[in-house]
Amino acid sequence: MKTSVIGFPRIGKDRELKFASEKYFKGEITKNELLEVAKTLRKEHWNVQKENAIDHIASNDFSFYDNVLDTAVLFNVIPAKYKELGFEELDTYFAMARGYQKDDKNVKALAMKKWFNTNYHYIVPEIEDDTEVKLVGTKPFDEYKEALSLGVETKTVVIGPFTFLKLARFKGSKTINDFKDAFTAAYTDFLKAAKNAGVKVVEVDEPFLVKDLSAEDIALFKEIYTALLANKNGLKVFLQTYFGDVRDIYDTLTNLDFDAIGLDFIEGKETMNLIKKFGFPKDKTLLAGLVNGKNIWRNDYEKTLKKIGELKTVIGNDAEIVLSTSCSLLHVPYTLESETDLSDDYKKHFSFAIEKLSELKEIAALSDSKAASNEEAFKANRELFSGRVNSYNASVHKRTDAITDADYTRLPVFEERENIQKEKLNLPKFPTTTIGSFPQTADVRKNRNDFKKGLISEAEYEAFNKEKIKECIKLQEELGLDVLVHGEFERNDMVEYFGENLDGYLFTKKAWVQSYGTRCVKPPVIWGDISRKAPITVKWSSYAASLSQKPVKGMLTGPVTILNWSFPREDVSFKESTLQIALAIRDEVLDLEAAGIKIIQIDEAALREKLPLRKSDWYTEYLDWAIPAFRLVHSGVKADTQIHTHMCYSEFTDIIPAIDAMDADVITFEASRSDLLILDALKENNFKTEVGPGVYDIHSPRVPSVDEIVTALTKMREKIVDSKLWVNPDCGLKTRGDKEVRESLKNLVEAAHIIREK
Ligand code: GLN
Ligand code: ZN
Numbered sequence: 001m002k003t004s005v006i007g008f009p010r011i012g013k014d015r016e017l018k019f020a021s022e023k024y025f026k027g028e029i030t031k032n033e034l035l036e037v038a039k040t041l042r043k044e045h046w047n048v049q050k051e052n053a054i055d056h057i058a059s060n061d062f063s064f065y066d067n068v069l070d071t072a073v074l075f076n077v078i079p080a081k082y083k084e085l086g087f088e089e090l091d092t093y094f095a096m097a098r099g100y101q102k103d104d105k106n107v108k109a110l111a112m113k114k115w116f117n118t119n120y121h122y123i124v125p126e127i128e129d130d131t132e133v134k135l136v137g138t139k140p141f142d143e144y145k146e147a148l149s150l151g152v153e154t155k156t157v158v159i160g161p162f163t164f165l166k167l168a169r170f171k172g173s174k175t176i177n178d179f180k181d182a183f184t185a186a187y188t189d190f191l192k193a194a195k196n197a198g199v200k201v202v203e204v205d206e207p208f209l210v211k212d213l214s215a216e217d218i219a220l221f222k223e224i225y226t227a228l229l230a231n232k233n234g235l236k237v238f239l240q241t242y243f244g245d246v247r248d249i250y251d252t253l254t255n256l257d258f259d260a261i262g263l264d265f266i267e268g269k270e271t272m273n274l275i276k277k278f279g280f281p282k283d284k285t286l287l288a289g290l291v292n293g294k295n296i297w298r299n300d301y302e303k304t305l306k307k308i309g310e311l312k313t314v315i316g317n318d319a320e321i322v323l324s325t326s327c328s329l330l331h332v333p334y335t336l337e338s339e340t341d342l343s344d345d346y347k348k349h350f351s352f353a354i355e356k357l358s359e360l361k362e363i364a365a366l367s368d369s370k371a372a373s374n375e376e377a378f379k380a381n382r383e384l385f386s387g388r389v390n391s392y393n394a395s396v397h398k399r400t401d402a403i404t405d406a407d408y409t410r411l412p413v414f415e416e417r418e419n420i421q422k423e424k425l426n427l428p429k430f431p432t433t434t435i436g437s438f439p440q441t442a443d444v445r446k447n448r449n450d451f452k453k454g455l456i457s458e459a460e461y462e463a464f465n466k467e468k469i470k471e472c473i474k475l476q477e478e479l480g481l482d483v484l485v486h487g488e489f490e491r492n493d494m495v496e497y498f499g500e501n502l503d504g505y506l507f508t509k510k511a512w513v514q515s516y517g518t519r520c521v522k523p524p525v526i527w528g529d530i531s532r533k534a535p536i537t538v539k540w541s542s543y544a545a546s547l548s549q550k551p552v553k554g555m556l557t558g559p560v561t562i563l564n565w566s567f568p569r570e571d572v573s574f575k576e577s578t579l580q581i582a583l584a585i586r587d588e589v590l591d592l593e594a595a596g597i598k599i600i601q602i603d604e605a606a607l608r609e610k611l612p613l614r615k616s617d618w619y620t621e622y623l624d625w626a627i628p629a630f631r632l633v634h635s636g637v638k639a640d641t642q643i644h645t646h647m648c649y650s651e652f653t654d655i656i657p658a659i660d661a662m663d664a665d666v667i668t669f670e671a672s673r674s675d676l677l678i679l680d681a682l683k684e685n686n687f688k689t690e691v692g693p694g695v696y697d698i699h700s701p702r703v704p705s706v707d708e709i710v711t712a713l714t715k716m717r718e719k720i721v722d723s724k725l726w727v728n729p730d731c732g733l734k735t736r737g738d739k740e741v742r743e744s745l746k747n748l749v750e751a752a753h754i755i756r757e758k
Contacts, residue, residue: 001367002055004287004325006157007327008045011334039146042062049152052361056155056201058154058156069122069123073092074135075135079131082095085107111169112124116207117613118243122516125169134189144156144197145197155200155202160204162224163207165220180224184223203262207327210244210245210267212615238259238262241262243264243327244268264327265289265307266290266291282319288324291325292570293331295568296352297349297570323363330513333512334512346527391528392529407636408635421665427551431726433482433485434732436732439735484553486544488555488732494561497557499566504580505530505566526563545595552599554599554601556603578626578629579625603647634663643664648731665689666692669694670697671693676719682720690723701736701737
């Protein structure tokens with residue numbers, strides 16, 4: 001059995017590409033030095049795949065920033081404003097990715113969006129009415145030749161025309177229909193150029209096929225590929241899909257002239273059924289995505305071999321089956337070898353990109369073996385699934401098993417609580433507040449780092465934070481804010497902080513995953529059952545509350561966000577892990593309440609992140625347990641304790657009833673950048689929760705004027721009843737500087753006063 005890898009992480013074992021790029025941006029290294037780093041990385045990555053005897057190794061999976069942006073540049077989809085900069089190729093590319101502000105030049109970056117259901121973000125291509133779509137680049141062919149010169153025959157990978165068109169933004173009056181022929185022609189030229197460069201296999205990635213497709217989508221795909229595949233000229237063309245199954249278009253795909261079709265058996269719930277129902281064409285190769293390209297756990301060989309067996313039975317011996325990753329390995333960290341602090345008891349259960357290569361090799365060999373179950377590799381793998389150290393906690397299971405419907409329901413109902421809270425908290429109309437964090441200045445980070453490194457004592461660390469909290473409360477009182485916060489000086493990150501204080505979590509040294517461009521994240525790992533070791537935030541919140549007559553909000557991260565920004569387990573469901581986290585955070589909520597905290601905010605910044613790609617799955621697969629999990633966190637509080645939540649986006653127009661069903665008392669969210677369309681939707685849905693649609697954008701250092709905020713609030717009042725409207729920035733202030741925060745909040749409070757007087 002042969003093996004295939006869809007793509008490999010490019011950032012490097014020690015994030016070399018990130019650091020080199022950042023140095024290049026700052027002018028600290030030359031372009032040639034940057035190109036050299038990239039070349040070295042590509043070589044290393046091809047070699048390690050070759051050493052592991054991978055049969056189908058990708059080229060052109062490398063990128064300086066993003067593969068969608070690479071594709072845009074390859075086909076001349078470069079908006080005029082970037083061309084006008086007059087830069088050479090790589091700098092134009094970086095200007096599109098990051099914007100360019102210097103001297104008299106000032107262009108913004110292209111927008112960035114989440115890449116399907118991953119935490120990777122792609123650059124959104126912009127197609128203007130006069131964009132002349134044509135093949136202008138040579139990157140894919142150069143990299144093919146580069147690999148070949150190193151003795152590695154690769155397949156050339158490119159984002160396919162259908163996915164590209166579906167993800168692009170059309171800036172003028174033209175649409176997909178006006179551009180489909182131009183793209184078909186440009187990709188045809190791409191195939192020709194590939195052939196001329198000596199390429200033998202082109203792999204087109206079409207992940208958009210796993211989404212809900214309309215009849216027009218299917219017709220479009222068919223039209224483009226019928227034309228394209230008539231021009232193969234002896235080249236082999238592989239179609240690669242991932243992140244789900246292709247149920248809406250399976251029978252169309254199998255009837256097109258692809259040489260191989262890549263299907264995802266990990267996230268594609270229906271993949272096996274589709275093959276059973278419609279069969280698989282004899283003249284094609286099946287690239288079977290059976291090794292998870294997203295999670296970090298070892299593959300269960302027994303299960304995988306069983307699936308391969310099933311496939312062989314259904315397909316017979318007519319079509320070739322190639323063992324593949326389920327998606328690009330871009331979404332997993334580089335290698336376990338860097339995790340020198342983790343004992344082997346833990347490490348042996350994990351598999352990062354490098355380790356997945358050996359899994360592919362082992363599974364392929366086992367599937368060729370006459371008696372796989374007698375092989376050492378199989379037995380060793382079986383061992384891993386007999387249990388894991390320190391992962392089972394009986395008392396946690398006892399608690400989750402005992403959850404009843406009543407635990408998901410907060411009483412009294414919202415309307416009654418709202419009145420009780422208004423009376424008790426006695427806040428002015430249009431109450432002002434912030435989202436939680438205050439500037440994480442250099443001294444704040446130093447204090448935390450020094451404590452972590454053992455350079456200062458716990459007492460010193462705490463004394464510093466208390467001083468910061470004191471200043472923060474004083475500032476908020478001076479500014480005249482109504483609901484105060486402690487400032488979050490003890491937190492590095494809203495998930496890692498809670499992870500560190502919960503049992504069941506593991507941390508890695510270098511398990512970085514690219515999030516976008518040069519930015520990487522290092523999610524903590526949910527290893528076992530989750531429980532709270534001891535109160536986490538209570539001392540900080542109580543201290544802050546003791547300093548003011550005004551209410552100080554407690555500040556927590558919600559269970560869905562904690563799960564979504566961690567590497568999840570594979571041996572229990574997301575739901576189960578989320579409920580465990582929810583119970584731990586519930587304990588914290590109740591402890592805060594007992595300590596006299598009257599308002600508690602539970603952030604769900606990443607709630608939307610794991611929304612399934614298909615609408616039909618939104619509720620059944622996700623919201624039906626995620627929303628109750630949030631309610632479980634706060635259902636135990638008294639009527640007069642006010643629960644806030646916060647989300648970093650306003651893209652929940654399509655799930656407004658679900659957001660309302662979180663049953664928080666107040667929700668703050670980002671609305672300042674999104675022309676306030678969300679407000680109409682809230683009104684139409686009779687949204688009951690009180691709302692604080694951010695009145696200014698904290699992502700820029702700009703100080704909003706009083707007028708601007710008054711205008712925003714006036715617009716909001718047209719859609720939201722006065723009694724439900726809060727006044728706040730659109731997210732936490734931790735990335736901002738002290739001066740702009742003071743000025744911005746001063747204007748915010750003044751604007752609220754003006755509105756009150758009206
Ligand atoms: N309370 C957090 C903060 O203010 C919320 C962060 C977020 O929404 N991403 O920083
Ligand atoms: Zn936010």
